Amino acid sequence: MAHEHAEVVVVGGGIVGAFVAERLARAGTDVIVVDPTPGGGASFGNAGMLVPSYCMPMANPAVLADGLRALVGGDSTIALGRPVTRATLGWLGRFGLASRPGRARRDAGALAALASGAVDAYAELADTEGIDIGLRRSGWLYVCGRPGALSSQMRAARQLVDLGIRHEVLRGAELHEREPGLAGGIAGGVLYPDDASLDPAAATQAVLSSAVRHGATFHRHAILDVESAGRGIVRAVRTAAATITARAFVLAAGADSRRAGRLFGLRLPVEAGVGWSLTLPMPNGLVGQALIGADDHIVVSPGATTVRVTGGMRIGGRADAAADLMAVQNLRTAAERLLPPLRDLPAGTAWRGARPLTPSGLPIIGSLGRNLVVATGHGTLGMTLAPATSRAVASLLTHGTAPFPSRPRSGDPS
Numbered sequence: 396m397a398h399e400h401a402e403v404v405v406v407g408g409g410i411v412g413a414f415v416a417e418r419l420a421r422a423g424t425d426v427i428v429v430d431p432t433p434g435g436g437a438s439f440g441n442a443g444m445l446v447p448s449y450c451m452p453m454a455n456p457a458v459l460a461d462g463l464r465a466l467v468g469g470d471s472t473i474a475l476g477r478p479v480t481r482a483t484l485g486w487l488g489r490f491g492l493a494s495r496p497g498r499a500r501r502d503a504g505a506l507a508a509l510a511s512g513a514v515d516a517y518a519e520l521a522d523t524e525g526i527d528i529g530l531r532r533s534g535w536l537y538v539c540g541r542p543g544a545l546s547s548q549m550r551a552a553r554q555l556v557d558l559g560i561r562h563e564v565l566r567g568a569e570l571h572e573r574e575p576g577l578a579g580g581i582a583g584g585v586l587y588p589d590d591a592s593l594d595p596a597a598a599t600q601a602v603l604s605s606a607v608r609h610g611a612t613f614h615r616h617a618i619l620d621v622e623s624a625g626r627g628i629v630r631a632v633r634t635a636a637a638t639i640t641a642r643a644f645v646l647a648a649g650a651d652s653r654r655a656g657r658l659f660g661l662r663l664p665v666e667a668g669v670g671w672s673l674t675l676p677m678p679n680g681l682v683g684q685a686l687i688g689a690d691d692h693i694v695v696s697p698g699a700t701t702v703r704v705t706g707g708m709r710i711g712g713r714a715d716a717a718a719d720l721m722a723v724q725n726l727r728t729a730a731e732r733l734l735p736p737l738r739d740l741p742a743g744t745a746w747r748g749a750r751p752l753t754p755s756g757l758p759i760i761g762s763l764g765r766n767l768v769v770a771t772g773h774g775t776l777g778m779t780l781a782p783a784t785s786r787a788v789a790s791l792l793t794h795g796t797a798p799f800p801s802r803p804r805s806g807d808p809s
């Protein structure tokens with residue numbers, strides 16, 4: 396078996412591992428990214444929103460109620476995959492504990508701090524790499540069909556003001572002026588002007604390409620085993636093709652982090668939150684603004700020549716082709732209800748991905764071994780939080796501390 400060596404091995408080349416590898420390589424560190432399909436996980440076909448405004452964690456009393464409805468099989472925007480495993484039940488128990496009133500607001504501050512600066516970080520990278528990542532700084536518009544949905548969205552927006560997140564309320568004519576294709580009879584909308592969107596696959600490739608330009612290399616295999624040197628020190632990771640030794644290791648395996656973590660002797664409370672997207676070819680200008688349909692929880696993100704509809708949250712369970720088909724059909728129907736001109740578009744390309752969910756909604760970014768840093772659990776916000784995560788990981792590897800509290804918190808024990 397071949398032997399390779401690097402200063403740092405990064406396990407996982409999604410947006411999180413890519414940013415970590417890029418930052419380390421740029422600082423002159425010798426890095427190997429170990430991943431069978433870099434950029435092919437959740438970072439490929441997601442909604443591409445950079446959304447400091449979305450920093451209220453999923454772990455809050457309202458979503459908990461929704462989750463309980465899902466458990467008993469009622470109508471819900473959140474569903475449980477089947478079969479429901481003990482790991483998923485354990486995760487749900489921790490999610491319940493993390494959903495105490497008050498905690499979500501506190502954690503929103505930590506997420507907003509991690510999210511700030513993300514848009515500029517991507518813009519700078521796209522500039523230096525000369526790669527078009529489809530960055531649009533036109534904000535994110537929550538469209539609320541029902542007056543009740545608008546009131547709760549306005550309440551949510553007011554809670555974010557203290558965190559420096561600006562919003563504008565739009566009604567009637569103003570709303571249709573901004574997005575003429577919207578269906579009639581919509582109660583109103585809330586625009587977060589500082590949010591942005593991008594093409595997530597192009598952005599991840601841009602980060603990976605910058606990492607390579609600065610000297611990072613890839614080993615395109617999954618890790619199958621971890622070799623310990625004793626006293627909590629990792630000596631090497633093993634794949635089907637090589638044993639790779641390093642001074643330090645970073646685990647950034649997205650929704651597979653629970654499984655990969657076990658190889659390092661960790662019990663990471665990361666559960667897959669499966670969602671779907673449908674990308675449709677779009678005639679110029681049919682949709683101009685990134686939108687979220689608050690009633691059906693779908694995101695519509697326009698690109699230069701396509702429009703992507705994203706949604707769904709199925710926690711745990713096995714891959715199920717029939718459920719995928721149904722979920723994608725539901726996405727399209729909900730999107731057409733929101734934006735009737737989408738009915739004229741031809742069939743698109745469907746995709747399924749898994750968000751790495753922690754019970755609290757806070758990512759796990761921390762030293763969980765003498766020479767092991769974990770960077771995972773970015774949930775619904777991985778594209779948004781990846782730049783700041785890479786700063787924290789670099790600081791942990793260099794100085795042993797992060798520029799913000801980064802250890803897993805209660806509710807996310809590991």
Ligand SMILES: Cc1cc2nc3c(=O)[nH]c(=O)nc-3n(C[C@H](O)[C@H](O)[C@H](O)COP(=O)(O)OP(=O)(O)OC[C@H]3O[C@@H](n4cnc5c(N)ncnc54)[C@H](O)[C@@H]3O)c2cc1C
Nearest residue numbers: 407409410411436437438441444618649670776777778779
């Ligand atoms: C439907 C949907 C919509 C979303 N929309 C948004 C959005 O608008 N904005 C936003 O900020 N976030 C969004 N997200 C969340 C975002 O996609 C994720 O948080 C982010 O992509 C996670 O990045 P990651 O690098 O941790 O994981 P991934 O991109 O999944 O990468 C993990 C990598 O680890 C590799 N790996 C796994 N196991 C091993 C192993 N044993 N050995 C080696 N490599 C391994 C995999 O091959 C993979 O490439 C969305 C997610 C979904 C599913």
